[in-house]
Amino acid sequence: MPKTAVVALGGNAITRSKESGTHAEQAANARRMARAVCGLRDAGWNVVLVHGNGPQVGNLAIQQEEAAGIVPAQPLFSTSAMSQGQLGSLLTLALLTEGRGRLTGVVSVVTHVLVEPDDPAFATPTKPVGPFFTEEQAGELAARRGWVVARDGDRGHRRVVASPRPVGIVEIDAIRALIDQHMIVVAGGGGGIPVIAGDPGLEGIDAVIDKDLTAQRIASSVNAEALVLVTDTEKVHLDFGRPDQRAITEMSVDEAVKHLEDGQFPEGSMGPKVRAAIRFLREGGTTAVITTAERAGPSLDSGEDRADDTVGTRIVGARG
Template identity: 40%
Template sequence: MRIVIALGGNALLKRGEPQDIETQRRNVRAAVRSVAALLPGNEVVITHGNGPQIGLLALQMSAASGTPLPGLDVLGAQTDGMIGYWLEREFGNLLQQSRAVTLLTQVEVDLEDRAFKAPTKFIGPVYEAAEGQRLASLNGWSMALDGTRWRRVVPSPAPRSVCQVAAIDRLLAGGFLVICAGGGGIPVARDASTGELTGVDAVVDKDLTSELVAEQLHADVFMMLTDASAVYLDWGQPTQREIRSASPSALRELTFAAGSMGPKVAAACRFAESGVRRAYIGSLEAAANMIDGEAGTLVSCEMSGITLRDVEGAA
């Protein structure tokens, strides 16, 4: 079975944690152990977020140098290499062999995408109002409220194609665990007159890129692992209920937060509708239990309507 697993940003750096290297390495180690049970007998692709890392790197470079900052495409490539190295090392340590390989992945976007006029993608740490305003003024950043504090937002255009999908396919066929499309991939756009690719100052949504990777690789299963145990009806309300399974058409009738569960639900629906395929959304810790139907939310065209899970976990 071919499985694409998208690790949420919480797999590397949870909200409120110290932003040091050792904390992130510890979280990567825990993430690797959680997904390891899915490796035997399967072809596995790992994608991951990099929002906290790319924002932190931009902040560090801005403070350390008076020269212009590299674009987000370059910063994305740097953080993807760092995170890929951590994942490779921990998979090697756990499995006692080096079969994991990181592929820096370019993802083509459209420069006419309306996202460039309305930045929405959060990156980096959160700030109190005064500090957020100072950094916005100093660096020319756009800022928006993330909960009760402020955070940098950047354009998040939709992915159009994954440039290295053929290479990923060959690596899987060769028995490698592939780590790719980190942070939604390195955004590039094609010049209409020359056909050349150039870097773009944006961050592509990780879940949408991961879905495109899964779709183009003809994966059987697409899993999005996050800090939520499943998709919920009435999230945050006294009436909230966990969705055990749902058809894409039923989920599309509901509204989910654009900055959190919305892109995941959209990606799950798109993947499920692309063939006889299953998409799962759930917690990192329960990755191995999702395929057995014991955790998370299953999205599939084989489902009818929405099935809820009660407090004790029974349907």
């Protein structure tokens, strides 16, 4: 029986730093991601691919607002659905191209994710979306459009929106059925379309859910053995940015908790990924990996002959 890996891919991996986000750029980046996923499939894994949408959903929201005088603007949860379709198609085509003759099939599932309407995240927006602006531009846009803006690293300011915690996956039974058919499943795109339980049924709510947390929720719900959190850093580091920084090849979940509590993994960078990994392992998962797309496959190999310069960081259950 093939094991299942849930792979979380950031929206920034599809629209990369210093790119404008043209279709050609995004398609080329999707092909790179598809090669890594096909490598996992060749190694015998069933794969569920979850992607982020921070740059893309923010860009779509701007397009909605700019054209509001011609056609009605759609709410943020609708632009999340739009980005899910756009990026799901992009990744599906890339996977079918890279996996020609080797894949049973690829299915992209429009995925709704339940959140709680009283989640504290709605009062404190933190999720960056869309392009970068100068401080002056960001201040002007905030005043004119009612945005909340914040500095995002060294590249400038961005709009930030609410990012509530995912509590359930509406389409999880369909995702399980597709895994059983050995399909590569693209699901939970952009963290999923956020919905709440209302009087008439499910209702969309404006937010963008963290894709790493949604990937963890899916992975735990389908009893996946592995959770792979793809980033642009080959390994997780302790004391990152200091002269004595050191890379971690493997740590236990208990060690990860201690390092997190010690402030080693800031919320604006590695924190959410390490948190998702911890939650996955504590809910029954076997291995979580944080690394680049190219190192994902080798990092899942637990053999003693793994070379440290070809793998990322593995987080495993408490060592006996």
